[in-house]
Amino acid sequence: MKRVALINDLSGFGKCSLTAAIPVISVMGIQACPLPTAVLTAQTGFSEFYCDDYTDKMDYFTEQWKKMGVSFDGIYSGYLAGTSQIAKVMHFLEQFQEEGTLYLADPVMGDHGKFYSMANDEFLAGMRELSQMADVITPNLTELCFLAGADYEAVTACRHEADYTDRIKSLCERIMAKAKKPQTVVVTGILIEKEGVEYVGNLAVSAGQCFYVETRYTGIGYSGTGDLFTSVVCGSLINGLSVREAVEKATFFLQEAIEEAAALEIPRNHGVQFEKYLFKLL
C-alpha cells in the first residue's frame, strides 16, 4: 500500500489540516501517517482556542520512524505552528525525501493579503526554503504573493484585467525558477468576477503546461477548503493521475461540499460538508 506522511496540525473544530487530510488520503486507498505539528481545540479562525505546540515532539516521530525502517511515497506538509518547525520539517525531509518521493508543500501562512498569527517575515523566509524543496506547492493567492515577494493589493487590483491569470502565472514562474527541482505550482482560491457573477479558480503551472479550472463562488470562504483541495491533489498524484486530473478532481469534489455548506448556512469557521462526498474519491 502507498503511504504518505502528513505533517500538519490536529484541530478539534474547523474540518481542516489532519481532520481533512486523513479521511481524504485514506479513502483514496493510501495509508495516512500523521506527524502532528500542534493539537488545537479549534482552528485559529475561532475567537478562542487552546494550542498545544508540538515543536519539541516532532523529532521523536522522525527518529522513531527512521528506526522502524519505514519509507514514504509522499510527504505532505501543511500548517506549522511557528518558525522553529521549519527546521524540523527540513530534518524530516533529509531523512525521508528520496528519489521518487513526492514532496507536496502547502505553504500555509495567510489569507486575504495578511499573515495568520503564527507567520511573520522570518516564517516566510523559512517557507520559501521549504517550498524550494517541493515537487508541488499549493499556495492560495495571498501565499503566492508572499512567496514571490509581490504586493497582494497590487496583484488583486488587476482582477478585472484580461491578463489577470497571466500575471499570476508569471508569479508562479518566479517561484519555480528558485526551486531545486522541476516544480508544479497550483494557486488556489483565485476570485474573478465576470458579468456580475463571481467565480473561484485554481491555476496550475508547470514547465510547458498551464491550465485554469474554475467554479461558481458561493460568496463565503470556508475553513479547511484549501487543505481538502491539497489532500485530493496529493492523493491523486500519488495514485498516478496527471496534475490536470488531480486539480479537476479536487475542484469538483469541493464544489459540492461547499455548495451544501452554503445552502445549510454553516458558519465559515466550521468548514464544509465534505464527509458525504468522500465516496466520490473512491
Ligand code: PXL
Ligand atoms: O486551513 C489552514 C489552517 C490549518 N490549521 C490551523 C489553522 C488554519 C487556518 O486558519 O488555523 C490551526
